[in-house]
Structure formats: C-alpha cells, structure tokens
Amino acid sequence: MTRTAVVICPGRGTYNKPELGFLHRHHPDRMDLFHRFDAIRAETGQETLTALDGAGCYSVGKYSRGDVASPLIYAASLADAQALAEDIEVVAVTGNSMGWYIALAVAGALTPENGFRVVNTMGTLMQEHLIGGQLVYPFVDEDWVNDPVRKSVLLNDVTRINAMKGHTLSLSIDLGGMLVLAGNEAGLKAFESNHPALQDRFPLRLTNHAAFHTALQASVAAEGRTQLGPDLFDQPKQPMIDGRGKIWWPGATDTRALWAYTLGHQVTETYDFTHAIQTAAREFAPDLFIVTGPGATLGGAVAQSLTLGNWRGMAHKASFQTLQDTDAFLIAMGRGDQRALATG
Structure with a gap:
C-alpha cells in the first residue's frame, strides 16, 4: 500500500555536534555522490564534505559557518530524500529557508550537482559578507x-x-x-x-x-544571480511549495521565473514557512510529513504550523501528540526512533 508524503528539507542550524559523521553513518552507499560534491568544493580550494563530516571533533565556530554548514546539510538532506522507502510516493516538496535550495534538487528542478553549486555558492557568499x-x-x-x-x-x-x-x-x-x-x-x-x-x-x-530574507541581503542576492545562471534550472518532477505558499507545478514552471524567485525574493523577503506547510497540508493532504535530516529541530515548527492551521482538528500541543501517538504522521529522519518509519 502506497503512503503519500510531503518532503520537508531543513535549513541552517541543523548540522550540530550530534550530527557529525551523518553522511558516513547513514549513507555509506552514497559516497560517489558526496565525492562529486567534494570535486566541486575542490574547484575553489574548499575543504571537502567527506573530510568535514569525517572529522574527529566538532566546533561551533567552524561548523556553523555558512560555507561549511550549508553544503553539509544539503548533502545529508538530499541523501535522506533519496533513501525513502519504496512504498512512499512524494506528492510535494518544500523546505525552510536554505531548505528551499535543497527542495529544488529533491524535486528535480536542479540536478544534485547544480543544487550543490547553488547551496555552496550562496552559503559562501552569506559567510563572506555576514551582513546582520x-x-x-x-x-x-x-x-x-x-x-x-x-x-x-x-x-x-x-x-x-x-x-x-x-x-x-x-x-x-x-x-x-x-x-x-x-x-x-x-x-x-x-x-x-x-x-x-x-x-x-x-x-x-x-x-x-x-540577516537572511531581508533587504540587507540584496547585494548577496545580486552576486548570486551573477554567479548562478537561469540555465541551471529545469522543470521540477514533483510540485514544490515555496516561501510564499506558491506551488510550482511540473510541466508548467517558468524556469527563469523560478531562478529569479530563488535568487531574488527568496533571499531578500520574508520566508513564510508556516504558510508553506499549511499549503502542503490543504492542497496535497498527505499521509506523512517527512522532515529529512540532519537534525530534527524543524519537526516542532512543522507540528506548530499544522496546529496553527487547525489541521485535522489539532489546536495545541496535546492534540498534536494524541494524533501523532495514534498514527505517526510526522517523521523526522534525524531522529533515531523515527528514521526507520521513512526508510523501511
């Protein structure tokens, strides 16, 4: 029996000390993919993902940097999305903040390598400027x-x-x-x-x-558009829900408009994750909401977004927990007790 799911990709702040080694621990069979990302990092003299993930110690000062955290989160999240059980049908994809870039790759609007280029470039630009x-x-x-x-x-x-x-x-x-x-x-x-x-x-x-998603990032957005052209973007294979709640449909997406949003509005205007999740619930009515790793902190925001929208009659934390305990519909792949529910 097929289970329908909305896949939700996390943003910054989700690769912390407990997540060190996530790629090696959960995805040893995807090292070829990670080495392709390593090659892109090597082009600009940056430390490789496999070395960063395989390091013996973690420091906040290093691993919270945009040029380190962003590509690690991208690789972990994309690999998780590729590892879903065969009985799961992805009906839509969304993400929080930087997770929008990952959602583009999960949905097929960017190839894995081009998605990595977008994430690595924007993460590096954000870190270099670090405005606000x-x-x-x-x-x-x-x-x-x-x-x-x-x-x-x-x-x-x-x-x-x-x-x-x-x-x-x-x-x-x-x-x-x-x-x-x-x-x-x-x-x-x-x-x-x-x-x-x-x-x-x-x-x-x-x-x-x-100061993500504010006018202070206008210069970063402009530089991103200079370095990352619209030719990187393709038609998505699954519907994507952006930070305004807009749905980008397969076969009906203006890829240049998608590029302009991703490296324009998405960088400089408020990102309404709550609305994106509520749109996912109302328009696609999935059996599952699957938050890819690394980390599991985004699960709370997804649950709160659903309760704020009174989805399935939930109005507060207790009603969410009752429904979740009865038939788990929110799965955070970064949680050891929930991961197998999505990977089979």
Missing part, C-alpha cells in the same frame, strides 16, 4: 496555543524598532509558533532589551547567521 544577524522569539506558549494578538504586538514592535534611526529589523521567517527576526546589531539589541526572556533560551541569537 538573526534571533528567534516565540509568540505561542509552551502548549502551542495560537495567540494572534501577541503575534501582532510583537510584529508591531518590530516595525517600531525598524523605524528608529540606525536600526534595522524585520520578520525573516514565520516559523510555526516562532518568529525569526533579522536585522543589524542595533535592531536586534533593541528587541532583546524590550522583551523578556522566555523558556530559559529566548530571545535566542543564531550563531554565524546573517
């Missing part, structure tokens, strides 16, 4: 109960701070029950000083993260 930063702050409580008024208050404060002289701040990613904000140091500090610490970790600064 990001922080995460929740608008739901620990029970995930939707609070649109609180969300509105927080976003109004972001608008207020952004209007202050010398301050830049905007919504970078709408991420389930969390807001990922991005801006310059003055804007980030103003928000941090104006909002209380929550759950012993928020507001949470993201190490080595630039």
Whole structure:
C-alpha cells in the first residue's frame, strides 16, 4: 500500500555536534555522490564534505559557518530524500529557508550537482559578507496555543524598532509558533532589551547567521544571480511549495521565473514557512510529513504550523501528540526512533 508524503528539507542550524559523521553513518552507499560534491568544493580550494563530516571533533565556530554548514546539510538532506522507502510516493516538496535550495534538487528542478553549486555558492557568499544577524522569539506558549494578538504586538514592535534611526529589523521567517527576526546589531539589541526572556533560551541569537530574507541581503542576492545562471534550472518532477505558499507545478514552471524567485525574493523577503506547510497540508493532504535530516529541530515548527492551521482538528500541543501517538504522521529522519518509519 502506497503512503503519500510531503518532503520537508531543513535549513541552517541543523548540522550540530550530534550530527557529525551523518553522511558516513547513514549513507555509506552514497559516497560517489558526496565525492562529486567534494570535486566541486575542490574547484575553489574548499575543504571537502567527506573530510568535514569525517572529522574527529566538532566546533561551533567552524561548523556553523555558512560555507561549511550549508553544503553539509544539503548533502545529508538530499541523501535522506533519496533513501525513502519504496512504498512512499512524494506528492510535494518544500523546505525552510536554505531548505528551499535543497527542495529544488529533491524535486528535480536542479540536478544534485547544480543544487550543490547553488547551496555552496550562496552559503559562501552569506559567510563572506555576514551582513546582520538573526534571533528567534516565540509568540505561542509552551502548549502551542495560537495567540494572534501577541503575534501582532510583537510584529508591531518590530516595525517600531525598524523605524528608529540606525536600526534595522524585520520578520525573516514565520516559523510555526516562532518568529525569526533579522536585522543589524542595533535592531536586534533593541528587541532583546524590550522583551523578556522566555523558556530559559529566548530571545535566542543564531550563531554565524546573517540577516537572511531581508533587504540587507540584496547585494548577496545580486552576486548570486551573477554567479548562478537561469540555465541551471529545469522543470521540477514533483510540485514544490515555496516561501510564499506558491506551488510550482511540473510541466508548467517558468524556469527563469523560478531562478529569479530563488535568487531574488527568496533571499531578500520574508520566508513564510508556516504558510508553506499549511499549503502542503490543504492542497496535497498527505499521509506523512517527512522532515529529512540532519537534525530534527524543524519537526516542532512543522507540528506548530499544522496546529496553527487547525489541521485535522489539532489546536495545541496535546492534540498534536494524541494524533501523532495514534498514527505517526510526522517523521523526522534525524531522529533515531523515527528514521526507520521513512526508510523501511
């Protein structure tokens, strides 16, 4: 019996110390693919993926860099998507932030090598420029109960701070029950000083993260378009849901428009991951939502996005857990207890 699935590709921040060795541990049969990626890295004198993944120790300073984290996450996520069980039919693909680049390769709009070129180039450009930063702050409580008024208050404060002289701040990613904000140091500090610490970790600064999905990245987007031409892009083989909730259909995609979005709007405007997941649920009604590795942190944002959309009657964390415990529909391949549910 076929199981339908939406595949969800993760973004930055998902290859951490526990994930060191992910490629060697989970995909020893795909080393030929990884060596092709190594060859692309070697063209610019960058350390190879297999060496990075096979290292004996992990350091945040090194592995959180865009030119290191991005290609490692890409390779791990793409390999996971290629390792799905034969009874799983992928009906759509989406991703969070950098995960959009991976989704393009998973869906066939980019070849594995061209997808790697896009990810490696953009990750390197982001790291070289490192314009601004990001922080995460929740608008739901620990029970995930939707609070649109609180969300509105927080976003109004972001608008207020952004209007202050010398301050830049905007919504970078709408991420389930969390807001990922991005801006310059003055804007980030103003928000941090104006909002209380929550759950012993928020507001949470993201190490080595630039002000993704904001106008501050316009120069990076322009340089990316210069280095990465529209000829890299093909018709997708599966539908893709972007950071606006727009669906790109096989056989009906304007590949130049796809290139322009990917290296334009997607880089400089807010990425609405919540809307992408809710679109996936409503338009494709899959049996499964499969989050590829590495890591498993994105699973919470997927679950929150579904509860915020009241999918299958879920309205809070407890209702999600009840449904998940009855018949697991959300699978994070980065979790040891769930991986076999997707790989068979």
